[in-house]
Amino acid sequence: MTRLRLTTILVGVIASISLAATAAGPLSGLWRADLTIAPEQTTPFTAFYNRLDVTLDVGVASLTTRSDFKVDGWVWQSFRAAVGVPSFGAESNLLFWADPWTFCYADGSVMIELDPLYARFAGAFISSNYSGDVQRGAIFELGSRFPPVTIRSITHFGAGDDGILFISDTVSEDCEPGDIIAPSPLERFYTLRPTQTDCFTFTEQEFIIEAALWGCMEFESRTTISLAGFESQIFSLDIHPIAPVPFMLDLDFTYTVDTKSISFAPSLGLGTALCGAHVLSELLTMPGGTAITGLSIYGMDLYFQCETFGFRSLSLFDGATYSLYERPGLSMMDSVWISEAGYAGMCGSAGVELPDYWEVIELWVAQGSAYGNQMRFLMLTFFDDTTALFDWVKTEFRAEIGVLPTLTLKTTVTLRDVGFSDWAVGIDLRW
Numbered sequence: 001m002t003r004l005r006l007t008t009i010l011v012g013v014i015a016s017i018s019l020a021a022t023a024a025g026p027l028s029g030l031w032r033a034d035l036t037i038a039p040e041q042t043t044p045f046t047a048f049y050n051r052l053d054v055t056l057d058v059g060v061a062s063l064t065t066r067s068d069f070k071v072d073g074w075v076w077q078s079f080r081a082a083v084g085v086p087s088f089g090a091e092s093n094l095l096f097w098a099d100p101w102t103f104c105y106a107d108g109s110v111m112i113e114l115d116p117l118y119a120r121f122a123g124a125f126i127s128s129n130y131s132g133d134v135q136r137g138a139i140f141e142l143g144s145r146f147p148p149v150t151i152r153s154i155t156h157f158g159a160g161d162d163g164i165l166f167i168s169d170t171v172s173e174d175c176e177p178g179d180i181i182a183p184s185p186l187e188r189f190y191t192l193r194p195t196q197t198d199c200f201t202f203t204e205q206e207f208i209i210e211a212a213l214w215g216c217m218e219f220e221s222r223t224t225i226s227l228a229g230f231e232s233q234i235f236s237l238d239i240h241p242i243a244p245v246p247f248m249l250d251l252d253f254t255y256t257v258d259t260k261s262i263s264f265a266p267s268l269g270l271g272t273a274l275c276g277a278h279v280l281s282e283l284l285t286m287p288g289g290t291a292i293t294g295l296s297i298y299g300m301d302l303y304f305q306c307e308t309f310g311f312r313s314l315s316l317f318d319g320a321t322y323s324l325y326e327r328p329g330l331s332m333m334d335s336v337w338i339s340e341a342g343y344a345g346m347c348g349s350a351g352v353e354l355p356d357y358w359e360v361i362e363l364w365v366a367q368g369s370a371y372g373n374q375m376r377f378l379m380l381t382f383f384d385d386t387t388a389l390f391d392w393v394k395t396e397f398r399a400e401i402g403v404l405p406t407l408t409l410k411t412t413v414t415l416r417d418v419g420f421s422d423w424a425v426g427i428d429l430r431w
């Protein structure tokens with residue numbers, strides 16, 4: 001069967017499903033297209049992404065399909081089915097690499113909630129196209145919520161809940177907890193990560209206690225037991241600013257069978273989450289964290305943000321140990337951040353390291369109403385140790401205009417000392 005015939009059949013099937021779905025219940029969806037143009041390059045059209053989501057809601061159940069395309073063809077096709085009623089919920093996901101049509105991943109989960117108790121069972125498996133063998137795994141979670149305390153017991157049967165990222169038809173990678181952001185259009189992320197070829201063999205047990213205290217303090221205790229016995233005990237304490245008090249502290253104590261370590265991440269400054277000046281610092285300790293040897297100041301973050309305007313200056317003092325990172329989007333506080341040099345970034349390719357820059361200035365503007373004509377604008381200006389005027393290297397202009405409540409136009413323009421270098425345009429249409 002030729003590809004043209006297969007494509008014709010698929011289009012016919014999708015059209016038939018759409019007609020039937022229209023008669024069965026309401027449809028909603030999203031169409032997103034993004035095009036990047038680089039006038040200075042031989043091939044000016046450097047990237048093209050196209051995404052189509054269609055959701056059918058029938059009572060308490062929903063079915064969603066998502067298709068991703070790039071400039072040379074179809075990339076991903078996924079399906080999600082979910083049902084939710086009081087005290088019960090279920091969800092299932094299927095992922096296919098579309099060219100050629102190849103099964104990649106499947107998962108399913110069931111949750112029962114009888115407040116304050118809940119139970120969840122989830123299982124998943126990955127196609128042998130990624131690992132040579134079919135990978136399977138499941139988790140069983142029991143929990144209780146007594147605000148502000150939550151207690152959880154998670155039993156792992158060859159699966160982790162920190163996530164897996166599918167990058168291409170042959171490449172995937174594991175993700176670290178807390179490092180999850182929206183992947184690029186050519187990537188897909190799922191939370192449950194199978195790790196073994198055997199079917200549902202016990203691998204690990206976790207006991208977790210979480211508490212949110214006084215609105216400014218978060219505590220977590222995580223005990224891990226493996227097949228060999230006790231593996232680790234981790235205590236974490238995060239203290240956030242209290243009103244105008246400018247002190248922030250992240251404290252992690254880890255104890256394992258062989259070692260123990262303590263890490264501190266203080267942030268000192270003046271202000272609140274919307275206005276302030278923070279000194280980014282790190283406490284230097286001996287191996288294991290048992291003795292503090294000094295304080296390293298590696299950055300300065302000055303910012304002000306209100307409902308319609310924002311300004312930020314982020315400076316990096318230690319370029320050998322730390323680096324600036326950037327992601328697309330219009331959030332002033334999340335578009336650029338500082339982390340360790342060479343850090344893999346957040347899970348996915350949306351975080352890009354910028355090792356050549358030491359300073360970025362951001363300007364953010366927003367206006368409009370919920371009835372269309374909304375506008376959001378972000379300007380990023382980067383500086384480096386060069387001979388150029390004021391050490392300026394490049395400026396990015398990002399804009400998003402809501403023409404209608406369902407139609408959004410987007411654009412990004414990049415200027416360098418050599419002139420106009422990149423231009424991206426996009427459209428989001430919802431119904």
